[in-house]
Amino acid sequence: MCGIIAIVANNNVNQELYDGLAVLQHRGQDAAGIVTYDDDRLYLRKGNGLVKDVFSTKDMLRLQGNMGIGHVRYPTAGSSSSAEAQPLYVNSPYGIALAHNGNLTNAIELKEEIFNQDLRHLNTNSDSEVLLNIFAHEMQQSHKLRINEEDVFNAISAVHKRCRGAYASVAMITGYGIVGFRDTHGIRPIVYGKRESKQGTEYCIASESVALDVQGFELIDDIKPGEAVIITAKGDVFIQQCAEKTSYTPCIFEHVYFARPDSIIDNISVYKARLRMGEKLAQKILKTYPDHDIDVVMPIPDTSRSSALELANTLGIRYREGFIKNRYIGRTFIMPGQKERKSSVKKKLNAMELEFKGRNVLLVDDSIVRGTTSNQIVKMARDAGAKKVFFASASPAVKYPNVYGIDMPSPEEFVAHQRSTKEVAEAIGADWLIYQDLDDLIQACHRDKTHITEFDCSVFNGKYVTGDIDQNYLDAINQRRNDNAMQNHLDKENDVLDIHNSN
Numbered sequence: 001m002c003g004i005i006a007i008v009a010n011n012n013v014n015q016e017l018y019d020g021l022a023v024l025q026h027r028g029q030d031a032a033g034i035v036t037y038d039d040d041r042l043y044l045r046k047g048n049g050l051v052k053d054v055f056s057t058k059d060m061l062r063l064q065g066n067m068g069i070g071h072v073r074y075p076t077a078g079s080s081s082s083a084e085a086q087p088l089y090v091n092s093p094y095g096i097a098l099a100h101n102g103n104l105t106n107a108i109e110l111k112e113e114i115f116n117q118d119l120r121h122l123n124t125n126s127d128s129e130v131l132l133n134i135f136a137h138e139m140q141q142s143h144k145l146r147i148n149e150e151d152v153f154n155a156i157s158a159v160h161k162r163c164r165g166a167y168a169s170v171a172m173i174t175g176y177g178i179v180g181f182r183d184t185h186g187i188r189p190i191v192y193g194k195r196e197s198k199q200g201t202e203y204c205i206a207s208e209s210v211a212l213d214v215q216g217f218e219l220i221d222d223i224k225p226g227e228a229v230i231i232t233a234k235g236d237v238f239i240q241q242c243a244e245k246t247s248y249t250p251c252i253f254e255h256v257y258f259a260r261p262d263s264i265i266d267n268i269s270v271y272k273a274r275l276r277m278g279e280k281l282a283q284k285i286l287k288t289y290p291d292h293d294i295d296v297v298m299p300i301p302d303t304s305r306s307s308a309l310e311l312a313n314t315l316g317i318r319y320r321e322g323f324i325k326n327r328y329i330g331r332t333f334i335m336p337g338q339k340e341r342k343s344s345v346k347k348k349l350n351a352m353e354l355e356f357k358g359r360n361v362l363l364v365d366d367s368i369v370r371g372t373t374s375n376q377i378v379k380m381a382r383d384a385g386a387k388k389v390f391f392a393s394a395s396p397a398v399k400y401p402n403v404y405g406i407d408m409p410s411p412e413e414f415v416a417h418q419r420s421t422k423e424v425a426e427a428i429g430a431d432w433l434i435y436q437d438l439d440d441l442i443q444a445c446h447r448d449k450t451h452i453t454e455f456d457c458s459v460f461n462g463k464y465v466t467g468d469i470d471q472n473y474l475d476a477i478n479q480r481r482n483d484n485a486m487q488n489h490l491d492k493e494n495d496v497l498d499i500h501n502s503n
Contacts, residue, residue, distance in 0.1 A: 001258055001406050002086070002101040003027035004190070005206040006069040006170035006178045008231045010199035012036075014063035017070040020204070020211040021051045026260060027101075027207060028072035031085035035097045037174060037233075038065030042095060046071075046085040067178060067233055069170045071099035074407075084126045087172075090133060093140045094147070095174030100128035101207055102166030102188040102405040105468055110134060110162065131167055135159050139173075147176060149230050149238040156181050156228045157242040164468050166251070166404035168223075170205050177232035180205035184243045185465050186225030186250050187404045187456055189265040193217035203231045208263035222266050224248070224451070249465040251404060252455035255445045256395045257366050258406075261306055267450045271306055276444035277394040278310030278364070281436050285315065285392065288434060294390060295359040298322040300377055301349070307394040308364035317362075322355040322381070345376045357385030363430075367395040369408065371415025374428040382429070391430040396438045397421070400462040401477060403469055408459065410478040 003024030007013040017034045032054040033046025045059040051072065071086035087099045104110065107127040114120045114130065118137040122129050138155035139147070156179070166187035170180045182190050192205040193212040204217045212219055223229055226243025230236075250266050261271040285292060296318045299308035302325065312319035326348050361381055368374050374391065381389045397416035402408045411417050415427050425433035438460050446452060456465045 001027055001074050002099075003072040003207045003211075004069070004099040004101050004168065004170050005071075005204065005211055006099075006172065006180060006231075007202070007204045008067045008178055008233065008235065009202040010066060010197055012064060013066060013068045014060050016204075016215055017063075017068050018051065018055055018060065019215060020206060021070045021072050023211045023214050023260075024072055024207055025051055027258060028074040031073040032071065033085050033087050033099075034063055034068060034070040035087045035089065035172065036063045036065035036068035037172060040175060042089065042097060042172075042174060044087070044089065044097070046087065048085060067172065069097060069099050069172050069178065084124045084128075086126075086128055088124075088126070088129050088132050090136045093136065094176065096132065096136050096139065096171055098128065098132040098135065098169060098171040100131050100167055100169045101190075102168055102183065103127060103403060104130055104163055104167065105165035105403055105466055105473070106163065107165075113162070127165075131159070131163060131169060132171075134162055135171060138162075147173070149232075149240075152176075152179055152230055153228060153238075153240045153242055160184055160226055160243040164466055166466075168207065175233065177230060177234075177236075178203075178205065179228055179230045180223055181228040181242070182223045182225055184226040184246045185456070186222075186246075186248050186266070187465070189250065189254055189259070190223045191219060191265070192221065192223060192229050193219045200235055203235070203237065205229065205231070208259055208265060210260050210263045213262070219264065247465070248451050248453045249456050250452060251402075251406075252441065252445055252457050253367075253395075253402070253406060253459060256441070257303055261303075266452060268445060268447050273445045274303075274306035274366075274394070275310040277436060277441060278307035278312075279314050280440035280444050281307065281364075281392055281394055281434070282311040282314035284437060284440065285311075285434055289432070292390075293360050293388070294362045296320050296322075296355070297362045297364060298355070300363055300365040301325040303366040304364045304394055307366065311362075311364060311392065320355045322352055322361065322384075323349045323377070324352065325349055345373050346380070349377065349380065351380045351384040353384045355384075356381055359386055360388040360390070361386045362390040362392055364392045364394065366393070367398055368393050368415060368424070368428070369398050370413050371424065371428050374415070374430075378429040388431045389429070391425065391428060391433045393433070393435045395441055396435050396460040397424070398459050400459050401474060402459050403464060403473070403477060404456065404458070404466075406459075412478075 005020040032051045035044040047054045087097045089097045104127040120133045138158040142151040167183045168188035168190035195202045195217045226246040230238040255273045259270045297312035299305040458464045
C-alpha cells in the first residue's frame with residue numbers, strides 16, 4: 001500500500017508536496033520521494049524512512065518548480081531497497097516520472113514483453129517500474145517532438161490493454177504536465193481537486209481527499225476506473241475515459257483499515273462507513289449474545305475508534321479509552337517479520353489498569369490478520385485486571401491473500417486459516433470473539449449515490465475482481481510472502497553486511 005500526490009500550481013510546490021505526503025504517511029512508512037520540474041530539468045529526492053527523515057532543508061531547497069509528484073511506500077517482502085523508492089524515472093521519451101499505488105498481477109509477463117518487444121531495461125524488481133516503462137513505451141508510439149492530450153490518452157488506453165491488476169498512478173511528463181490514471185476496476189483510490197489563487201487555478205491529485213483538504217484544495221471527483229485526468233503545466237485540464245470496458249469495484253479494505261477516517265473515497269465517507277460498521281456489529285452481538293455481560297467497550301487504537309464508539313452507543317454501554325498509543329511506532333500490520341511485530345506491540349500500546357480492573361471488557365479492532373497482535377493485547381488487558389476479555393472485529397475473518405497492493409502474509413499465517421471463530425478466540429486468548437458479517441460490511445460501506453458495482457472483498461471471500469488469479473498465482477505469492485522467506489532475505493542481507501564489515 002502506498003500514497004501518491006501530484007500538484008500543478010503557480011508557485012513552488014515542494015513544501016505542499018511534502019505536507020501532502022506527511023498527511024498520507026499512514027499509507028506508507030518505509031520510503032518517501034518527491035520529484036519536481038523547473039526550467040526543463042527534473043529535481044528528485046527519495047530514500048528510505050519517514051517523510052520528515054528523508055527530506056532535509058537542503059533537499060527541499062533543491063526541489064524547485066511549480067509542478068511535481070510525490071510518493072510514500074510501506075515495506076513489502078524483499079523490497080526494502082532505496083532503489084525501489086518512488087517516484088521512478090525514465091529519460092526516454094520526453095522524460096517521465098511516475099508514482100504508483102497498487103500491484104500489477106501480470107507483471108512477470110510484462111517484464112518479458114518489455115525486454116523482448118519494447119527493448120527496454122528494468123533496473124529493479126518493482127512492478128511500478130514495469131508500469132512506468134509500459135507507459136513510456138506507449139508514449140513513444142506518437143513519434144512526435146511535441147505531444148498533446150490525445151497522445152497521452154492514447155498511451156493510457158494502451159496501458160489499460162496491456163496491464164492487469166491495481167494501479168492508481170500519477171505521472172509527470174517533462175515540460176508538458178501531470179496525468180493521473182486508474183485501473184479499469186478502480187481498485188485503489190485516487191481523487192483530484194482544485195484551488196483558486198491570485199495567479200489562477202491550481203490542481204492536486206492524491207490517493208485520499210484529506211491530502212487535498214489540508215492544503216485548501218476543493219475535491220472535484222474521484223478518477224473513475226479506466227479514466228485519466230491531464231493537467232498541463234499551463235493549467236489546462238483534460239479528462240477522458242481511456243478503457244473500452246470497466247467495472248467499479250474498489251477495495252473494501254481501504255474503508256476497514258488503510259484510509260484516514262477524514263477522507264472521502266469513491267464518494268463514501270470513511271468515517272461514516274466505520275460508524276456503520278460499529279452499528280452493524282453491535283446488532284450482531286445483540287443477536288448472538290443477547291445476555292452478554294459486557295461492562296465497557298474499548299477500541300484498539302486508532303483505526304477501530306469510530307466503529308467502537310458507535311458499537312458502544314448502539315449497545316448502550318460505556319465507551320472508554322483503555323489503551324494509550326505511542327504514535328511514534330509504526331503500524332504493526334506492515335512490519336516485515338514476526339519478531340518486529342511482537343517487540344513493537346508493548347512499545348506501541350500501554351493498558352491503563354484503572355479502566356480494566358474488575359471489568360468485563362469488549363475490545364474492538366478493525367480486523368484480525370495474523371492474530372499475533374490481538375493475542376498480546378488480550379493478554380495486556382488481563383494483566384491490567386480485566387475479569388473477562390471479549391473481542392470484536394469490524395470486518396470478517398481474513399482468510400485469503402491480497403494481490404492488489406496490500407502485502408499481506410501467506411494464508412498459513414492468518415489466524416483464521418482453517419480455524420473456526422471459536423478456535424480463533426482460543427488462539428488469541430479471548431473469552432469469545434465475533435466477526436462482522438461480509439454482507440453487513442458491504443452495506444456499511446456502500447452508499448446509493450456512488451457508481452460502485454461491487455467491492456473487491458477478496459481477502460474475505462477469495463473472489464478476485466480482475467478474474468485472472470488462479471491457484472498457481474496464489475501459490476507463487478505465498479512462497480514470496482511467508483515470514484520465513486522474509487527472514488531468509490533479511491539474514492542474507494545481514495550476512496553480506498557482516499562480510500563487508502569484517503573485510
